Amino acid sequence: MNIDVIISASDIKPGKLKNRIVVVIDVLRATTVMITALSNGCEKVIPVKEIEEAIEVARRDRSRYLLGGERKGLKIENFDFSNSPLDYTSEVVEGKTLVMTTSNGTRAIKNSEEAERIFIAAMINGRAVARKLVELNEDITFINAGTNGEFSIDDFITSGYIISCIKDLKAGACTLTDIAITSEYIYKNNTNIISFAENALHYNRLKALGYDEDLRYCLTKDTVDIVPEYKSGEIEVW
Amino acid sequence: MNIDVIISASDIKPGKLKNRIVVVIDVLRATTVMITALSNGCEKVIPVKEIEEAIEVARRDRSRYLLGGERKGLKIENFDFSNSPLDYTSEVVEGKTLVMTTSNGTRAIKNSEEAERIFIAAMINGRAVARKLVELNEDITFINAGTNGEFSIDDFITSGYIISCIKDLKAGACTLTDIAITSEYIYKNNTNIISFAENALHYNRLKALGYDEDLRYCLTKDTVDIVPEYKSGEIEVW
Numbered sequence A, B: 001m002n003i004d005v006i007i008s009a010s011d012i013k014p015g016k017l018k019n020r021i022v023v024v025i026d027v028l029r030a031t032t033v034m035i036t037a038l039s040n041g042c043e044k045v046i047p048v049k050e051i052e053e054a055i056e057v058a059r060r061d062r063s064r065y066l067l068g069g070e071r072k073g074l075k076i077e078n079f080d081f082s083n084s085p086l087d088y089t090s091e092v093v094e095g096k097t098l099v100m101t102t103s104n105g106t107r108a109i110k111n112s113e114e115a116e117r118i119f120i121a122a123m124i125n126g127r128a129v130a131r132k133l134v135e136l137n138e139d140i141t142f143i144n145a146g147t148n149g150e151f152s153i154d155d156f157i158t159s160g161y162i163i164s165c166i167k168d169l170k171a172g173a174c175t176l177t178d179i180a181i182t183s184e185y186i187y188k189n190n191t192n193i194i195s196f197a198e199n200a201l202h203y204n205r206l207k208a209l210g211y212d213e214d215l216r217y218c219l220t221k222d223t224v225d226i227v228p229e230y231k232s233g234e235i236e237v238w
Helices: A028-039 A051-059 A107-112 A123-136 A153-169 A178-188 A201-208 A212-220 B031-038 B051-059 B105-108 B121-138 B153-169 B178-190 B202-210 B212-217
Strands: A002-006 A021-025 A044-047 A065-069 A097-101 A117-121 A138-146 A229-231 A234-236 B002-006 B021-025 B044-047 B067-069 B097-100 B116-120 B140-144 B229-231 B234-236
Touching: A002 A153, A002 A178, A021 A107, A021 A153, A028 A065, A028 A097, A028 A117, A028 A123, A044 A107, A051 A065, A051 A097, A051 A153, A051 B212, A065 A234, A117 A123, A117 A201, A117 B153, A123 A153, A123 A212, A138 A153, A138 B021, A153 A201, A153 B178, A178 B178, B002 B097, B002 B153, B002 B178, B021 B105, B021 B121, B021 B153, B031 B044, B031 B067, B031 B097, B031 B105, B031 B116, B031 B121, B031 B234, B044 B105, B051 B067, B067 B229, B105 B212, B116 B121, B121 B212, B140 B153, B153 B178, B153 B202, B202 B212
Parallel strands: A002 A138, A021 A117, A021 A138, A044 A097, A065 A097, B002 B140, B021 B116, B021 B140, B044 B097, B067 B097
Antiparallel strands: A044 A234, A117 A229, A229 A234, B044 B234, B116 B229, B229 B234
């Protein structure tokens, strides 16, 4: 099993993901939202790149589709929910379909479409994802969504956590690229996560916006046991 | 002063280097070779992308031009020297012009041409480069050449070393991007360098080829005090 990491959605190069299992991470907060919603009974998540596209889809049936996401960290006008995972309680998501557009996470998923399979990961389901990957035993590329096309420490430490779980769970050897080694190293030296995440520009931007509770929730390990997968435009626990 | 790091020559995006001071690092071994040759009395280094181009330039005057470089870590047929810095002694380089082509380093320099200024760095001149950058006090992007278009730990720890020197030397604050923070962190936690470089695929490839002495030389800090600069196709201490 060969493990690689791509450090931002804008660094995905054509051909690089072919025949690979891809794991998309946007821990603050898009993939954490998706996992939370699905875990709370949401039927599926439809990630789209543009706001207009999201509104278009939701217009088909406003009783079924929820609109969620953000631009610059804030709720989008006329959307039902922001990009806070705490919005997506069972009461509001049960049986619904969430149409979502965010600055980085949904773009990372869409840019990964040439991969063989695409899983959705965050800290909250890190160990469950690792278990799934060990079971599949194929080559893996972690896609860190990053922030505005740039490397983001929060995603990098999350891929490091999942790599570390894979190595715990797996009997045979894994081959890590240099960037995967570095990602795991950062996690291993900061297993409480927050100490290193506090260096992250994106973390601090969200903190400045008053999202302390979100940050705590997003950076807590293994509170959820599902592994959503993106297939033909939809994310579900298939 | 804003400090950023680009993790491989193939991740340089159009427009990103405009108006910035760029520092190119290919510590194993292209930039270490260039700095060593210039420090030993070589007049200038001409980096070119292709072998044919290098031969073309050298053909003008074989008594003046030396041909150096590598493909896959090995000396190129009919070239005078390989990519080992130990080849470039005063005896052979004094007063000469070195025409050089390598897999990663020369490409990183050529891909950086839109920058305002381009400096050549390695571990051996790390502190001298930091001093120069503090004096200029402008925004900086470190370009890690990487290995075959991929992130390479050896270059990443070198940019981390120079960032750490800048912070030591500079009175005012620097703003680091997340990737620059991570680069400095890796160095600060591995100040002896070798302990972390031993994880690097490229380091181990060179070790397997028997280049132990090269590795020791390349990863020793501050043995040289010059800061070469690339201008109009040539690298010199201007």
